[in-house]
Amino acid sequence: MTRLGVVISISGFAVLMALLSSSSSSISIAAPAQVSAARIDGLFSQFVSAHEPGCAVLVIKDGLPVLRNGYGVTDLRTLQKIGSETNFRLASLTKQFTAMAVMLLVHDGKLHYAERLTDVFPDFPAYGKAITIRQLLNHTSGLIDYEDIMAKQYAGISDDKIPQIKDAGVLDLLKHETATKFAPGSHWAYSNSGYVVLAMVVEKRSGMSFGDFLRQRIFTRLGMRGTLAYERGRNDVAHRAYGHTKTADRWSETDQSSTSATLGDGGVYTSLDDLAKWDAALTAHTLLTAKEIEPALTAATAANGAPPQQLDGSLAPLYGFGWFLDPYRGHRRYSHYGETVGFRNAIQRFPDDRLTVIVLSNRAEVDAPALAESVADLYFVRR
16 A cells, blocks of 8 residues: 555544544545656556657646656657657547537537437438437437448448548438437447537537637637647648557558548547646636536436446446546546547546546557556555
């Protein structure tokens, strides 16, 4: 167990002992912010090569970034070292920005969570009448996965021969479907389709492109100057990390796939430096009030009010709007993972411990959530 390394007053000690004796269950408390960089470096020791892709890790404790480290290189052509300014493709960590964009439109009075998909897109098929904006946000819509539709459409064709699809193209694919996987609100199933559609909802109701809305309403407001929704030919990613995959003993650059051009489910690039600003804004309620952010941090329920189940009958994870809400070892947690060709990422926010850990990686075999949890463990003392 990590030593606290603080002097506890007599009265403080009495309070602590009373708390410990009042419960028979194990209690976790926050350790001090002073965890040595060497201990964290030890967790990332396999990624330190100056000739291989790697990782970046950010630790925020008590509102302050206490560690920003990069390991490895951004790509195998330039061998540029990964730093706190390096921009990674976030993959599904993007969903928290998409959700925030939707919530800002609700704040503006331009959208409501109870609205139906057909209210926004009158030409959407009849099955969209049963799908609400809230269900799109918390993955209870039942929309067919656009990746599955594409897999059938391009069966037997290698991914590098398949044209990249964009958000509008996904919406068109879904308009050719006639039903959902399950009755909306009856089950939970993680849905990239839902978040791509939400990006199109933002465009429709704001009158702006999705990328421009994110830039004007979120990134510029928070000073996230290096962050953008990447659109090839329209903008460029500065300080860019490229995704990689290792097969046998050889690295390949696997940065783009047929689904890498969609924005709402995974198209944002950002860095540790900018994510520190994002985390600070979430804590300070810079963009929305605490009351307005509550729906994002409230777990989805089934239509009957019970915890939702997945299609296999198992309980669904706790999920709000762009955030998983499952606790970790007794610690309240808001988290998300992101993975796409060549990238693996994780954000873990522990609000009661005032601790955030973010891991970004441009190599496909990394277990980013496990690494982030291992870092968090250094800040927890378990009894």
